[in-house]
Amino acid sequence: MEDELEDLVPPEEYVVRWSFTGRCSDELSINKGDQLMVHAKITPEWWWAELRGVFGYVPASYLHHGVIEEEDEEDEEEDAWQDEEYYLTYGTLNLHLEMLSDKSRTEAYRRVIVNNSASLHRKVVMDLGCGTGIMSLFCAQLAQPAAVYAVEASSMVQHTRELVKQNACEEVVTVLQGRAEDIQLPEQVDVLVSEWMGNCLLFEFMVESVLLARDRWLREGGMMWPSSAALTLVPCQARRYYAEKMAFWENPYGLDFTPLQPLALEEFFAKPKFSHLMEPGDRLAPPADVICLDMHTLQVADLEEMQGEFQFHLEKSGVFHGFTAWFSVYFKSLEEGGAPVELNTGPDSEPTHWKQTLFMLDEPVSVNAADRIGGSIILRRNPTWRRHLTVTLHWDINGRTQEVGTKSFPMWR
Numbered sequence: 123m124e125d126e127l128e129d130l131v132p133p134e135e136y137v138v139r140w141s142f143t144g145r146c147s148d149e150l151s152i153n154k155g156d157q158l159m160v161h162a163k164i165t166p167e168w169w170w171a172e173l174r175g176v177f178g179y180v181p182a183s184y185l186h187h188g189v190i191e192e193e194d195e196e197d198e199e200e201d202a203w204q205d206e207e208y209y210l211t212y213g214t215l216n217l218h219l220e221m222l223s224d225k226s227r228t229e230a231y232r233r234v235i236v237n238n239s240a241s242l243h244r245k246v247v248m249d250l251g252c253g254t255g256i257m258s259l260f261c262a263q264l265a266q267p268a269a270v271y272a273v274e275a276s277s278m279v280q281h282t283r284e285l286v287k288q289n290a291c292e293e294v295v296t297v298l299q300g301r302a303e304d305i306q307l308p309e310q311v312d313v314l315v316s317e318w319m320g321n322c323l324l325f326e327f328m329v330e331s332v333l334l335a336r337d338r339w340l341r342e343g344g345m346m347w348p349s350s351a352a353l354t355l356v357p358c359q360a361r362r363y364y365a366e367k368m369a370f371w372e373n374p375y376g377l378d379f380t381p382l383q384p385l386a387l388e389e390f391f392a393k394p395k396f397s398h399l400m401e402p403g404d405r406l407a408p409p410a411d412v413i414c415l416d417m418h419t420l421q422v423a424d425l426e427e428m429q430g431e432f433q434f435h436l437e438k439s440g441v442f443h444g445f446t447a448w449f450s451v452y453f454k455s456l457e458e459g460g461a462p463v464e465l466n467t468g469p470d471s472e473p474t475h476w477k478q479t480l481f482m483l484d485e486p487v488s489v490n491a492a493d494r495i496g497g498s499i500i501l502r503r504n505p506t507w508r509r510h511l512t513v514t515l516h517w518d519i520n521g522r523t524q525e526v527g528t529k530s531f532p533m534w535r
């Protein structure tokens with residue numbers, strides 16, 4: 123009886139921060155500002171709630187405790203997205219130079235436009251997060267679209283306008299200043315092109331803006347570029363990085379500095395290493411795609427938590443230091459049967475500015491050829507800092523319960 127009473131916690135009132143569309147009959151559809159009652163916090167991600175007499179699951183991160191003032195609400199959202207800071211970083215040339223000088227990236231997008239130039243004739247295109255406008259200019263110069271809407275939220279947009287004029291594309295390209303979420307287009311578009319990918323594919327979560335724009339502005343049957351994306355993982359060695367950051371403390375200048383190793387673990391291995399270039403000999407098994415996104419069907423709510431499984435069959439013995447991750451994106455052809463274009467950021471392709479992401483284990487493990495490393499990866503979007511995520515890896519060796527590990531890596535919060 124006492125146990126039952128403990129289960130009967132009183133319902134709590136929450137306010138909806140972001141609208142969410144339920145995807146099946148036991149998920150509630152909720153609108154920003156709705157007040158609902160949470161009856162049970164079933165998991166940290168999904169709560170059982172009631173809105174106007176209807177019960178269903180809602181994503182917990184979409185809710186805010188208690189009633190909030192309109193102004194506070196806006197401040198808090200801005201803060202959580204760090205939009206101001208985010209768009210400021212794209213207001214100067216530094217990142218645009220990095221993206222434009224990345225030939226694999228920029229030329230992959232150009233190839234998509236060249237390969238599809240005939241089909242783009244008289245089509246309406248949206249270039250979301252156009253930056254300096256390169257894709258819009260490629261479109262206008264290499265194909266004959268009816269219109270290209272180039273949308274950019276950072277202050278770079280003033281220069282984009284000038285570049286469009288300078289390259290005599292102003293008849294076709296209309297530059298729109300603002301967030302894709304807020305701008306109005308005069309018409310729906312046939313093609314939505316965007317370069318939204320961040321480290322480990324999802325970091326920055328610009329993909330959310332792309333999905334919201336798709337649902338609002340892409341006509342029925344329109345094309346998303348990229349059309350799909352995959353996150354790839356491989357167990358690897360990272361001898362050099364391990365030596366530099368961890369083994370270093372064993373005997374510097376003939377002294378024992380190992381008491382600093384716990385600090386080193388926290389400082390260098392708790393978060394992933396961005397900008398890692400995996401050496402060809404470092405992989406312990408053939409890489410595998412662990413998460414695949416279809417850009418035509420993916421929903422914003424799916425981004426809260428993505429999970430993938432893996433089973434790697436090692437091809438050599440060595441030291442298992444961690445996992446390396448990278449992504450690929452694919453651009454379907456507008457023509458029936460046309461070849462897709464791939465942009466692959468992995469170690470077997472031309473290096474890109476994303477490079478790869480390395481997740482170091484706390485301790486290296488010796489492994490043998492023919493061992494199996496199985497497990498799962500979970501990408502959890504931060505409920506507060508919406509551009510950040512935590513990557514959790516679970517693994518076991520040969521399915522043995524005594525050789526298992528789990529580690530969560532915040533990126534960055």
Ligand code: J7C
Nearest residue numbers: 212251253275276301302317318319331
């Ligand atoms: N609306 C308009 N521009 C955006 C948005 C948005 N919601 N999100 C990102 N951008 C712009 C940003 O200012 C920058 O120029 C580019 O898109 C980011 C590209 N980042 C990436 N990781 N590919």
